[in-house]
Every structure is written in structure tokens, then in C-alpha cells.
Amino acid sequence: MxxxxxxxxxxxxxxxxxxxxxxxxxxxxxxxxxxxxxxxTTVNVSNNSVLCVDLSGTIYDRAPKIDIREAIRGGGLEKNAQVLADITGAVTAAASDDRIEGIVMNCSGVSAGIAQLTAIIEALKDFKKNAPEKWIYAYADAYTQGDYYVASVADSVFINPVGMVEISGLSLSSLYYKRLLDKLGVDMQVVKVGTYKSAVEPYLLDKMSDPAREQAQLFLKNIWNDICTTIADARGVTVADVNKWADDFVFTKDASTYKDLKIVDGLLYRHEFDRKIADLTGCDKIKDIKTITTAQYAKVADTGKVGSGKGANIAVLYATGEITDNSGNGIVASELVPEILELAEDNDIDGLIMYVNSPGGSAFASEQIWEALEQYKKLTGNPFYVSMADYAASGGYYISCGADRIFAQPVTLTGSIGIFGMIPDFSGLVNDKIGIGVSTVTTNANSNFPTILEPMTEAQKTSMQAYVNRGYELFTSRCAEGRGMSQDSIKAIGEGRVWDGTEALKLGLVDELGGLDTALAAMARQLNVESYTVHSYPVAKDKWYDLLLEAGIEDIKAAIMRQELGEMCSLYDAIRQVKGMSVLQCRMEFTKVNL
Structure with a gap:
């Protein structure tokens, strides 16, 4: 002992x-x-400087939360990661800065949403309008379609003599799991409202339904037409020309043909392009070119201020990602609701714009956020706008519908006013495939509901459908109240259908086409000010030790688990996501439009 x-x-x-x-x-x-x-490190802006817009890597709406493991190692965001507001703010500020001679766009495979790219294009167009004496040049060894969409608005577009330009149109693809689930003996029990509510289709069908195909064809056609129009106007060609480029596999053609087609203005090797920029800025040697990145310039240019910045204080509240109740890396209601209510108590804030980039999520969480925003309006009397990015659909539209004014890009996917619940039944897998018997003892008919080990009874299905119907009634009533329309009118354009921004404007789901800068300018007019300062919320914590101090055991455990799982990490995240889902979902299907 x-x-x-x-x-x-x-x-x-x-x-x-x-x-x-x-x-x-x-x-x-x-x-x-x-x-x-x-x-x-102090960043100095020299005379005759060139602002470099780097179209490579990932562009975020806001800097994402730093991974704890990478932070401890001294890392952070992936290489070339950028923040959209830094790019657009830097371009806007450079127009009135005499130290900036012009802009160079270096294109090498940007990863961004179409609405994000559209916001950059709008900033570049404003730059050309406000500083006609300055220039914008674009260069690439090879332009992806996303790169070229932005680069097309440059004064001159250059490419490597053996380079290529990808122009092919838009597409989207979805995976359908019905046959796999049948083989596994898993039945996805779904209750929903909305003919077009196709988020559940991958679990019920083995191919796209006719309604889902109908809505996809419409919004893809409209979005592509907007992209083609932008390119055609910038390049001095017709929309038909751009479509011909796409249909003729232009990316396979010799680069020498691009100039004749007006796709580019010239063929240059990189050093020849650099020599041209040196001449434009009065430099004898290429190495003497004074360049500054958008991230660097955004810090010194104080891009949050317009004019003197003293006229008004406008809060921009970022709501990006999936909507959840209590956890996650997206829009977490238990975190966002207190943030909104704190803004309501801030007497220095004159107006609120919520930037929404979300496919939706929890119906309960969406309602809590909607109610908090209603409280903001009631308590402050301040104007409240919404600026929609790539997505503001289903729950993303739910939290937006009460705004005084809603702004969307033509390429925004919105609407999807519908609701569903989904409970998997694994009894076939457990009993028939694996051979495990399940016995349950209950005191009441529904004591073990919901369960994944038994199918729903008819009574349970009826009750769940009534539950979903009630959620849809609440959702459509919120939309009707916010948009000043009848509930029947909302239901007529609802049914879970996804609309692009152009169609949404026609239907009254949004008020104006444009990005965040358009919304800010409109709010400034309502506040009757020419100068204002933009304050972003939630306040970003960009120091890794701040994140380490606030990180919980669950964050660190999840980070370690992801590292150990490696390629299987996506499956782990999917299981955690399904496990954490609330019963009712206001969510659009995963729709990645391939640009």
C-alpha cells in the first residue's frame, strides 16, 4: 500500500x-x-505608386476566424487570402490620392463569389469615373473566367503570348444520394412546404426535379447575361460575341487570335508588361516601380471614412455563413442577437446596414435574429438596410425581410422562402443490413421521438407536417410585413423558389440593385450627410492570442480532430453539422455556380 x-x-x-x-x-x-x-510595420505611400489588385487566392467578406492550431504555430489565413472591403476600399480611396498613378491587376486564379467579384468591378468602374486621368491595366499568364470577368473592365488587358483565356459560361452540379441511401437501408423522412424547396431533393431523388431545373435555368441565364453584358460593355463587343467566345472553346485557341477578337489588347511577356508599367510611372528600371497592395493601402488610407468622416456613423453588421442556434463558424443567433441589441444601445450609431451572405439554416435562429432587428428599429428609430452578397436565401432572406431597404446584386441568389424538416430513419441499416435488433420501452406514444432507429408513425408525420406548415406561415407573414405585401403574394413567389437579384427586384423582394457601397451611399442620402464613417461589427479579433484566450476546450478538441482525420475531415464536419441542426430548417440547397 x-x-x-x-x-x-x-x-x-x-x-x-x-x-x-x-x-x-x-x-x-x-x-x-x-x-x-x-x-x-509602417506603410509609406510614395509618389508615383501603383496600387496592385491581386486576383489570386481566396477573397473573404471578412477575415475568417484563425485556426487555433495554425495560430499557435504562427500561421493564420492561407496564403493570398484577402478581405473584400480592403480591395474595394483601397480602389475607391486611390481615385483621389495623387500619390497613386494607376492600378495593376495581377490575375492568377481568384477564388470568390460572383457578387464579390461584381463589387470589385463596381469599385473599379467608380475609379475610372472619378479619376479619368489614371489608368487600370490587367495582366495574366492565363485568365480564369472569374479573373477575366473583373479584368475586362481595365483600360487595357494583356496576356502572355502563350497564355489562355477561359470563357465557357455558367453551370451548377448537384450530387444525389437516394440510391446510395437505399443500398444502405437509410430512409430520409422529409416534411416540407414549397414546390421548389429542393434542399431535400438529394436525399429523396436520384436526379434533379423539373421544378429545381426550371429555377436553376432561369437564374443561371440571368446571371450569365449580366456577366456577358459587363464584359461586352467593357470590351466594346456585343453579348452575342461573348457567347460565341464561350461556345467556340476560346480557351483552346492560340493567344494570337485574342487581340483580333477584342478579348485582350496586347500580348506581352511579364517583363515586357513590367517595363510598360515602369514607363508609365517614370521609372528607369523595373525594380524601381513603387507598388502597394490593397491590404497595405487600406490600412493607411482609412477606407472606413468617406469625406471627413464626421457627418454620421454607419454600422455595417456582417452576417455570413449558415444560420445556427448556439454554435458554428457562421451566423450564430446566440452571438448575433446580443450584438444587435448592443448596437441598439449605442447612441453614436446613426444607421445600420446588415451585410448578408447566407444560404440560411435554423428557422428558430432566423426568427430570433429577425426579432432582434425589429427591436433595433423600435428602440433607435434609425434606418436599417440590408446589403445582399452572393446568397441571402431562405433563412438569409428571413433575417433580411424586415429592413427598410434591401439591396442585392443582379447575381445574388435570394428568396427560397420555404421550410423543411428532415429526420433520417436508420432502422433498415441497423436491422436488415447489420443485423442489430432494437427494442424500446416508452410511457407515451411519442416518448422516444425523434429517433433515428424507427420510422415515423402516421400520427407523427401529420404532426410534423403541421409543425412545418406553422413555421411557413410565420416565415411568410414576416416577409409580407417587411415588404408591405399580402401574405398570399409572398406565397405566390415563395414555394421555396430561388431567384436571382434581377428577378427579385421585379417581384418586390428587393428594392435596388447594387452592392454595399450603393447601400452606404443611399443611407448617407437618407441621413442627409456627405461625410460618414463606417464601423464594422462584430469587431474582428485579428490577434491570434486573443482567439487563444477565448477558445474553449471544444474548439481545440475539434481542431485536433480535424488534423487527425485529414481527408476525412469533411465527413466529420458534416456529421457535426447534422447533429447540431435544429428540427426546422430555412435553408436553400447547396448551390455552387461554377464561374
Whole structure:
């Protein structure tokens, strides 16, 4: 016994000592990080500078939450990751900065939503309008379709003599799991409202339904037409010409034909293009060209201020990602609702714009966010606008519908006013495939509901359908109230149908076409000010040690789990997502339009 006690106490002391060292180590690392970040590198903008718009890597609406594991290692966002507001803000500010001679767009495979790219295009067009004496040049060894969409508005577009331009049109593809689920013995039990509510179709069908195909064909056609019009206007050709480029596999053609087709203005090797920029900026040598990135310039140009910035304070609240109740990396109601109510108590804020980029999610969470925004309007009397990005559909539209004015890009996917519930039945897999029997004892008819081990009874299906119907009635009533329309009118354009921004404007689901800058300008007019300052919320924590201090055990455990799973991480995330879903969902199907 004596030896056991000595061994036990020794082990316990070892554990405590290890924990003590770990805690001390963390504090040392945090202190070192704080010290190293204390002196920010000063960015100087020289005369005859060139603003570089880098169209490569991922563009985010806001800087995403830094991964804890990568943060501890000293890492952060992936290489070339950028924030949309830095790009658009820098381009806008550069127009009135005499130190900036022009803009160079370096194109090498941008990863961004179509609405994000459209916002950059709008900023570039404003730059040309407000600073006609300045220039915009674009260069690439090979233009992806997304790259070229933005680059087309440049004054001159250049390409490597052996490069290529990808123009092929739009497409979307969906995976359907019905036959797989049948083989596994899994039945997805679905209750829904909305003929076009196709988010559940992958689990019920083995191919796209006619209504889903109908809506996809319409919004794809409208979005592509808007893209073609932008390119055609910029390049001095017709929409028919752009469609011919797409139909003729232009990316397979020799680059020497691009100039004749007016796709580009010239063929240059990179050093020849750099020499041209050197000449434009009065530099004898290429290495003397003074360049500044949009991220660097956004910091020194104070892009949050318009004019003197003293006229009004406008809050921009970012609501991006899937809508959940209490956890997740997207729109978390338990976090966003207090943020909205705190903004309502801030007397310095004169107006609120919510930037929405969401396919929806939890119906309950959407209602809580909608109600908090109603409280904001009631308590402050301030104007409340919504600016829609790539998606503001289903729950994303739910939280938007109460705004005084809604702004959407022509390429925005919105609407999808519908609701569904989905409960998987694994009894076929468990009983028939694996051979496990299940026995249940209950006190009441529905004591074990919901369960994945037994199918729903007819009574349960009827009750669940009534539950979903009630949710749809609430959803459509919120939309009707917010849009000043009858509930029947909302239902007529609802049914879970997804609309592009152009159609949504015709139907009265949005008020005006344009991005966040358009919404800000409109709010400034309503506030009767020419100068204003933009304040972004939630306030971003860009220091990794702040994130480490607020990180919980679950965050760290999930990060470690993802690292161990490697390629299987996506399956782990999907299981966690389904597990955390609330019963009722206001969610559009996963729709990635391939640009």
C-alpha cells in the first residue's frame, strides 16, 4: 500500500507539474506574441505608386476566424487570402490620392463569389469615373473566367503570348444520394412546404426535379447575361460575341487570335508588361516601380471614412455563413442577437446596414435574429438596410425581410422562402443490413421521438407536417410585413423558389440593385450627410492570442480532430453539422455556380 501511495502521488505530482509548465508556456508565447506585435510595420505611400489588385487566392467578406492550431504555430489565413472591403476600399480611396498613378491587376486564379467579384468591378468602374486621368491595366499568364470577368473592365488587358483565356459560361452540379441511401437501408423522412424547396431533393431523388431545373435555368441565364453584358460593355463587343467566345472553346485557341477578337489588347511577356508599367510611372528600371497592395493601402488610407468622416456613423453588421442556434463558424443567433441589441444601445450609431451572405439554416435562429432587428428599429428609430452578397436565401432572406431597404446584386441568389424538416430513419441499416435488433420501452406514444432507429408513425408525420406548415406561415407573414405585401403574394413567389437579384427586384423582394457601397451611399442620402464613417461589427479579433484566450476546450478538441482525420475531415464536419441542426430548417440547397 505504501508503494502504491507513493507511485500514485508521484504520478499526480507529475500531471500537475506538466499542467503548470503548459500554462507557463502558453503565457510566455502570448507575451512574446504581444511584444512582437506591439510595433506595427509602417506603410509609406510614395509618389508615383501603383496600387496592385491581386486576383489570386481566396477573397473573404471578412477575415475568417484563425485556426487555433495554425495560430499557435504562427500561421493564420492561407496564403493570398484577402478581405473584400480592403480591395474595394483601397480602389475607391486611390481615385483621389495623387500619390497613386494607376492600378495593376495581377490575375492568377481568384477564388470568390460572383457578387464579390461584381463589387470589385463596381469599385473599379467608380475609379475610372472619378479619376479619368489614371489608368487600370490587367495582366495574366492565363485568365480564369472569374479573373477575366473583373479584368475586362481595365483600360487595357494583356496576356502572355502563350497564355489562355477561359470563357465557357455558367453551370451548377448537384450530387444525389437516394440510391446510395437505399443500398444502405437509410430512409430520409422529409416534411416540407414549397414546390421548389429542393434542399431535400438529394436525399429523396436520384436526379434533379423539373421544378429545381426550371429555377436553376432561369437564374443561371440571368446571371450569365449580366456577366456577358459587363464584359461586352467593357470590351466594346456585343453579348452575342461573348457567347460565341464561350461556345467556340476560346480557351483552346492560340493567344494570337485574342487581340483580333477584342478579348485582350496586347500580348506581352511579364517583363515586357513590367517595363510598360515602369514607363508609365517614370521609372528607369523595373525594380524601381513603387507598388502597394490593397491590404497595405487600406490600412493607411482609412477606407472606413468617406469625406471627413464626421457627418454620421454607419454600422455595417456582417452576417455570413449558415444560420445556427448556439454554435458554428457562421451566423450564430446566440452571438448575433446580443450584438444587435448592443448596437441598439449605442447612441453614436446613426444607421445600420446588415451585410448578408447566407444560404440560411435554423428557422428558430432566423426568427430570433429577425426579432432582434425589429427591436433595433423600435428602440433607435434609425434606418436599417440590408446589403445582399452572393446568397441571402431562405433563412438569409428571413433575417433580411424586415429592413427598410434591401439591396442585392443582379447575381445574388435570394428568396427560397420555404421550410423543411428532415429526420433520417436508420432502422433498415441497423436491422436488415447489420443485423442489430432494437427494442424500446416508452410511457407515451411519442416518448422516444425523434429517433433515428424507427420510422415515423402516421400520427407523427401529420404532426410534423403541421409543425412545418406553422413555421411557413410565420416565415411568410414576416416577409409580407417587411415588404408591405399580402401574405398570399409572398406565397405566390415563395414555394421555396430561388431567384436571382434581377428577378427579385421585379417581384418586390428587393428594392435596388447594387452592392454595399450603393447601400452606404443611399443611407448617407437618407441621413442627409456627405461625410460618414463606417464601423464594422462584430469587431474582428485579428490577434491570434486573443482567439487563444477565448477558445474553449471544444474548439481545440475539434481542431485536433480535424488534423487527425485529414481527408476525412469533411465527413466529420458534416456529421457535426447534422447533429447540431435544429428540427426546422430555412435553408436553400447547396448551390455552387461554377464561374
Amino acid at each position: 505504501k508503494n502504491f501511495l507513493i507511485s500514485f502521488l508521484g504520478a499526480l505530482a507529475g500531471i500537475w507539474f506538466s499542467l503548470f509548465l503548459a500554462v507557463i508556456g502558453i503565457f510566455i508565447v502570448i507575451a512574446a506574441a504581444m511584444a512582437s506585435s506591439g510595433g506595427n
